[in-house]
Amino acid sequence: MPEVIVVGVDGSEAGARAAHFAAQHVQGPSLVVVVYVVPWSPYTVQTAEENERRSVAKQRETDSAQTSIVDPLLAELADKDLKAEGLVRHGHPAEVLCEIATERSASHIVVGRRGQSRVRSLLFGSTPGNLIQIATVPVTVVP
Amino acid sequence: MGAALLLAVQEDGSSNIINENFTRLSTFVQDVIFFSVKVNGAKIPLVVVWLIFAAVFMTVYFRAVNVRGFRHAIGLVKGDYTGPDEEGEVSHFQALATAVSGTVGLGNIAGVAVAITIGGPGATFWMILAGLLSMSTKFAECTLGVKYRRVNADGSISGGPMYYLSRGLAEQGKVRLGRVLAVVFAVFCIFGSLGGGNAFQSNQALAQMRTVTGGDDGLLGGSGAGIAFGVVLAIFVGVVIIGGIKRIARVTDKLVPFMAVFYVTACLIVLGGNFGAIPEAFGLIVEGAFTPDGITGGVIGVLITGFQRAAFSNEAGLGSAPIAHSAVQTNRPVTEGYVSLLEPFIDTVVICTMTALTIVITGAYTEVGTEGVQLTSQAFESVLPWFPNVLAVAVLLFAFSTQLAWSYYGAKATAYLFNESKTADTVYKAIFLLFIVIGAASSLDVVIGFSDAMIFAMSIPNLIGVYLLLRVVKRELREYEQDRASGVIVKVSERV
Known part of the structure; x- marks a missing residue:
């Protein structure tokens, strides 16, 4: 079975750097799984109109992440003759990345970081910060 | 009628004309909807008996699903049964939260005060009982709401009685009956959205704002100020529902749960401050429920009052x-049925009871001349002198979010009646805004009379349909229970 590496991307430069880092460091017949997680919580309060259109909105969010973020990265990886797959999921980014790593028996998770301030991290949390606390496989954070 | 009232405002500028015209309309609809029979001197509106009967019948028919299903409902809301593929869609928690922010409104704060003023402390007992029993009614109607919802061409979802009445009864070969009931429901829903979901809310929001700004001699004292308040509120609602500025709605909806928790906390503080009086208050509530002194109609009168206000509040x-x-x-439609039974529990058994205990324990209800939200405000003031100001903010938010929710219900009913017509939608919304002003300009008894009548009217077509479709709900429930028993439905954490 080839080695599987999960790469978390978020549409930022940092996400792209994480993908490139993974591409440089994979060896042999590895598989890179590029994952974009749409931040979503089942415990928010929404208006009735938002609820009524939620399925449509979910589909739109998924399609847009797939075409504008995941697909271009997959194309770049394909150019380097790497085996890569793309996934778009909804949920808590760090938790979903860990779930996927478990599902796919990945050996490694790679993410970028935004270099946000301590105040921002304190208020909103940070995906790499959460990830290293809950991941069951090694995590590489690319600056 | 609406246009005539608007003209009256323009020509006269006073809220008296609005009040007079609205009184006439209100008396007429009340006479029709609240057709009553007299038993032992108590006037019993048949429509309230209709609701009580439904709640009792459904509790028996579904073998106390309100009690049996409670734990499972909590599990569903917590997301114990939500698989990863359902992430990103509307969760049970979200559906419940949206429904609750429409339900928790002035019925919980002012409506309870009205009940205690009319029926004494004993009304609380019947209100709680009504809350518990009506969990079963909610279970049935919400299961049907999901079962017969329609997925529109654009992928959005439309649900509610309009759809289960028409589609559900069509399944049973009762196409015409279903269509008639759906149309009647939609018409009543539009009027209900103008009354309890709207006029009552702005009326009581104004009452509380008036109290904290210096009463009748204060900033909002005069009748002109009432209209002005109504207009300002209407502008805010209009900006959201016609202008499409959803950001305001999102902010309010996020604040409502917070305010509800804050409100319950304040109640607990008042109760804590009068800790020693709690047993006595319970005594008054139970005693008043069965041997009410000086209440018109005795036990039956109190019972009807309690049930009526509970239904008005938890819908x-x-x-x-x-x-x-x-x-x-x-x-599985029945999962939302389970979740929805938490709604009357939160609304009536928790929040309404809190208000009632606060009013009874502080003795505020014994004072003559205060009514509605002012009575609740006074009860709080006796322990937390600064609270009326906070209550004013809470009341304004509750009123606003309830108005937004009901304008949505009314708009869905309008869309059903007029085949999704954009013009009909705009006309409906304009009338809705007008009723915000009417509510603020009229007196409480007139507004509550009209609101009650319109809201209760909705139960007639709705429950006829629910009764006819009960077997569908029962089948869904039975299959679901079997699947849970056989392990087809298990918590995500227990899946292999």
Whole structure:
């Protein structure tokens, strides 16, 4: 079975750097799984109109992440003759990345970081910060 | 009628004309909807008996699903049964939260005060009982709401009595009956949205704002100020529902749960401050429920009052909640039925009871001349002198979010009646805004009379349909229970 590496991307430069880092460091017949997680919580309060259109909105969010973020990265990886797959999921980014790593028996998770301030991290949390606390496989954070 | 009232405002500038015209309309609809029979001197509106009967019948028919299903409902809301593929869709929690922010409104704060003023402390007992029983009614109607919802061409979802009445009864070969009931429901829903979901809310929001700004001699004292308040509120609602500025709605909806928790906390503080008086208050409530002194109609009079105000507050049996619940992501309609039974519990058994205890324990209800939200405000003031100001903010938010929710219900009913017509939608919304002003300009008894009549009218077509479709709900429930027993449905954490 080839080695599987999960790469978390978020549409930022940092996400792209994480993908490139993974591409440089994979060896042999590895598989890179590029994952974009749409931040979503089942415990928010929404208006009735938002609820009524939620399925449509979910589909739109998924399609847009797939075409504008995941697909271009997959194309770049394909150019380097790497085996890569793309996934778009909804949920808590760090938790979903860990779930996927478990599902796919990945050996490694790679993410970028935004270099946000301590105040921002304190208020909103940070995906790499959460990830290293809950991941069951090694995590590489690319600056 | 609406246009005539608007003209009256323009020509006269006084709220008296609005009040007079609205009184006439209100008396007429009340006479029709609240057709009553007299038993032992007590006037019993048949429509309230209709709701009580439904709540009792459904509790028996579904073998106390309100009690049996409670734990499972909590599990569903917590997301214990939500698989990863359902992430990103409307969760049970979200559907419930949306419905609750439409339900928790001035019925919980002012409506309870009205009940105690009319029926004494004993009304609280019947209100709580009504809350518990009507969980079963909500269970049935919300299951149907999801079962017969329609997925529109654009992928959005439409649900509620309009759809289960027409589609559900069509399944049974009762196409015409279903269509007639759906149309009648939609018409009543539009009027209900103008009354209890709107006029009552702005009326009581104004009453509380007036109290904290210096009473009748204060900033909002005069009748002109009432209209001005109504207009300002209407502008805010209009900006959201016509202008499409959803950001305001999102902010309010996020604040409502916070305010509800804050409100319950304040109640607990008042109760804590009068800790020693709690047993006595319970004594008054139970005693008053069975041997009420000086209440018209005795026990039956109190019972009717309690049930009426509970139904007004938690909306069980009226058919409004299924509209909000139906957008949930599930392939088992009965799961949302379970979740929806928490709604009367939160609304009536928790929040209304808190208000009632606060009013009874502080003895505020014994004072003559205060009514509605002012009575609740006074009860709080006796322990937390600064609270009326906070209550004013809470009341304004509750009123606003309830108005937004009901304008959605009314708009869905309008869309059903007029085939999704954009013009009809705009006309409806304009009338809705007008009723915000009417509510603020009229007196409480007139507004509550009209609101009650329109809201209760919705229960007639809705419950006829629910009764006819009960077997569908029962089948869904039985299959679901079997699947849980055989392990087909288990918590995500227990799946292999």
